[in-house]
Amino acid sequence: MANKYFDLIDQTFYFPQSGFDLENGYLTFNNIPLIYLIRKYGTPLKLTYLPSIGRKIKQARNLFSRAMRSQGYSGKYHYCYCTKSSHFAHVVEEALDHGVQLEISSAYDVSLIRRLHERGKIKKDIIIVCNGFKPYSYLRGITGLINDGFTNVIPVVDNAHELDYYEKHVVGTANIGIRVATEEEPNFEFYTSRLGLRAADVLPLFRERIRDNPKYKLRMLHFFVDTGIKDSLYYWGELKKAVRLYCELKQESPALDSLNIGGGMPIRNSLGFEFDYKYMVREIVSNVLEACEEMEVPEPDIFTEFGKYTVGESGATIFSVLEQKQQNDSEMWYMIDNSLMTTLPDAWGIGERFILLPVNKWDHDYRRVNIGGLSCDNSDYYNSEIHESQVYLPVNKPDDEEALYLGFFHTGAYQDSISGFGGIKHCMIPSPQHIVIDLDDAGNLVDRVLYPQQTAESMLSILGY
Numbered sequence: 142m143a144n145k146y147f148d149l150i151d152q153t154f155y156f157p158q159s160g161f162d163l164e165n166g167y168l169t170f171n172n173i174p175l176i177y178l179i180r181k182y183g184t185p186l187k188l189t190y191l192p193s194i195g196r197k198i199k200q201a202r203n204l205f206s207r208a209m210r211s212q213g214y215s216g217k218y219h220y221c222y223c224t225k226s227s228h229f230a231h232v233v234e235e236a237l238d239h240g241v242q243l244e245i246s247s248a249y250d251v252s253l254i255r256r257l258h259e260r261g262k263i264k265k266d267i268i269i270v271c272n273g274f275k276p277y278s279y280l281r282g283i284t285g286l287i288n289d290g291f292t293n294v295i296p297v298v299d300n301a302h303e304l305d306y307y308e309k310h311v312v313g314t315a316n317i318g319i320r321v322a323t324e325e326e327p328n329f330e331f332y333t334s335r336l337g338l339r340a341a342d343v344l345p346l347f348r349e350r351i352r353d354n355p356k357y358k359l360r361m362l363h364f365f366v367d368t369g370i371k372d373s374l375y376y377w378g379e380l381k382k383a384v385r386l387y388c389e390l391k392q393e394s395p396a397l398d399s400l401n402i403g404g405g406m407p408i409r410n411s412l413g414f415e416f417d418y419k420y421m422v423r424e425i426v427s428n429v430l431e432a433c434e435e436m437e438v439p440e441p442d443i444f445t446e447f448g449k450y451t452v453g454e455s456g457a458t459i460f461s462v463l464e465q466k467q468q469n470d471s472e473m474w475y476m477i478d479n480s481l482m483t484t485l486p487d488a489w490g491i492g493e494r495f496i497l498l499p500v501n502k503w504d505h506d507y508r509r510v511n512i513g514g515l516s517c518d519n520s521d522y523y524n525s526e527i528h529e530s531q532v533y534l535p536v537n538k539p540d541d542e543e544a545l546y547l548g549f550f551h552t553g554a555y556q557d558s559i560s561g562f563g564g565i566k567h568c569m570i571p572s573p574q575h576i577v578i579d580l581d582d583a584g585n586l587v588d589r590v591l592y593p594q595q596t597a598e599s600m601l602s603i604l605g606y
Contacts (some may be wrong), residue, residue, distance in 0.1 A: 144506045144507065146503050146504070146506070146507040146534070147163075147503040150412070150498075160550075161412070161496075163503060166501065166503060166504060168498055168548065170548070170550060171193060173586060175459065175546070175548060176546075182574060182576060182590070184460055185459065185460050185479040185574075186458075186574050187458050187484075187574070188456065188457050188459070188576040188588075189229075189231065189455050189553060189577050189591075190455050190578045191455065191577065193553075194232065194235045194451055194455050195238070197452075197454065198220055198222075198236065198239045198241060199239070200418070201220055201406070201422075201445065202218065205422055205445075208422045208425075208426040209426055212426055212430055214429075215439065215440050218443050218445075219399075219444045220241050221242045221243060221244040221447070222242075223244040223272075223404055223446045223447070224243060224246070225246050225448060225555075226452055226554040226558070227554055227557065227558065229557070229591075232455075233253075233262075234257075234262055236451060236452075237263060242268035242269070242270070242293075242444075243269050244270040244271075244446040246271075246272050247279060248276065251279070251282030254269060254286065265289075266292050267291075267293060268293040269291065270318070270401065270444065271296040272297050272446075273299065273336070274299050275296070275299060275300075275303055280306045281310075283296050287315060288310075288312045293316070294316065295316050295360055296318070297317070297318035297319065297320045297363045299337055300338075301346055304357070314355070314356060315356060315358070316360045317357055318359070318361030318363050318399070319337075319359065319362055319390075320337035320363040320365075321339075321343055321363070322335075322337035322338060322340070323366055334367060336365075340382065340386060343362075343390070344386075344389060347359065352394065358396045359390070361397070361399040361444070362383065362386065362397065362401065362441075363401040363444075364401070365402075365404065365405070365446075366380075366405060367405075368405070369404075370406050370421060371405075371421075372420070372424075381428060384432040384433070387400050387441060388433060388436035391441070398441055398442055399443075400441040400442070400443055401444040404445065404448055406418075406445070406447050408551055408554075409454060409551055410495055411496060411526065426443070429441070448554060452554050453551050453553045454550075454551045456551065456553025457549065457550045457552060457553075458548070458549045458552050459548050460479055460547050460548075460549075461546055462475045462477055462537055464476045465510075465539075473510045474513045475534065475537065475547075477514060477515070478515065479515055479573055480515050480521055480567060481523050482516060482518060482567065483516065483567055484560065484572075484573060486556060486559045488549075489521070494525070495549045495550060495552055496551055497523070497526060498547075498550065499535050499547055499548070501535075501546055502536075502541075502545055503535065505535035505538070506535070506536045509531050509533055510524075510534050512524065512532065515570055516567045557572075560572075562575075562592075563595055563599065569597075571594050572595040574594040575590070575592045576590060576591065
């Protein structure tokens with residue numbers, strides 16, 4: 142019977158597969174020899190593979206353009222990158238190099254937009270979709286952009302009070318959108334999203350405050366399903382309600398030309414991940430087209446706000462196993478050199494699962510293990526995968542000269558934003574060093590340190606020492 146770790150993976154999944162392979166017994170990620178990075182920089186380390194970002198953008202554009210062309214859809218497709226998934230300059234600027242528009246969600250995002258403009262990364266005609274609940278600092282920032290000549294800023298109205306501010310402070314005409322609140326899935330803790338206007342309030346608000354007001358031009362209807370884009374009765378039902386509302390608005394608002402379906406396109410979180418992107422995009426386009434034909438309105442431009450989809454698969458986080466602990470007859474713990482709950486907060490906070498693979502020792506036997514982080518918190522562990530409620534990894538022999546290295550893959554979105562890059566972490570465990578990898582003009586891998594591992598001095602300074 143085959144008991145090697147390679148045999149387990151080979152029998153469970155198709156392997157090798159896109160992005161993952163073995164070279165001389167060591168795992169590669171997008172053809173990156175991970176053992177080279179480990180030996181050069183040590184662990185723990187985060188890495189970002191920039192070419193993955195452009196690949197995902199091109200994939201989505203191709204899917205939508207082909208679906209639209211094959212169905213005779215007359216509207217255009219606009220790819221927005223939502224900055225909240227990763228605000229790092231190397232990520233945002235890489236996305237901008239592929240011609241994306243931007244979606245922002247806070248007052249400090251406005252400062253980011255201005256900095257990008259100062260650095261020559263964007264022009265004032267870029268589309269900037271402004272989402273979220275808007276305190277006055279955010280309203281001031283949005284209005285400042287509009288008054289400074291950013292011609293395609295679209296504040297998406299989340300509450301009616303926003304209109305009071307724009308009417309008073311915007312010079313000239315304001316392009317605006319309206320966000321409609323979606324109903325949550327039946328098993329959720331509440332019935333309707335806290336963001337956006339109730340569907341029943343959208344048309345009355347338009348008729349009373351927007352239609353006859355020369356200050357406003359309604360450009361966009363926005364909706365977003367929190368659980369993401371998936372082939373379910375719930376998703377298709379919410380999409381159809383939003384499209385019908387768009388058509389009703391369009392019949393009274395000639396300027397309305399865009400439907401924003403938000404984000405939520407899933408990424409691979411397992412070697413067994415299956416999602417028919419082509420089918421889903423074709424069905425989205427088909428649903429919009431059918432509703433518009435039925436209600437005799439022109440098809441809208443379709444906007445998406447893909448953040449996790451854009452940057453998630455570009456990231457990886459690598460740890461070393463420091464020690465193994467047999468705590469009882471059935472539980473083996475692999476203790477790693479950082480904290481899981483601070484470095485991968487999605488796994489701790491919402492049970493997110495990532496692709497977990499060892500970098501080395503694929504020729505060893507395997508066993509069921511729990512992975513333990515360095516902090517003293519009882520929740521600092523990882524012990525289940527997306528396809529089963531346990532983790533199997535190579536046996537780590539105490540007399541091995543080389544440590545066992547573990548990689549969590551497709552961790553590029555939200556982890557640093559949620560945990561707070563730098564700053565103060567639980568038990569003062571530092572943020573790992575961050576490596577950025579790109580291709581030079583000849584197609585060779587080029588790696589550089591974006592940020593070294595956080596120092597004790599930086600933390601002590603924040604704490605007032």
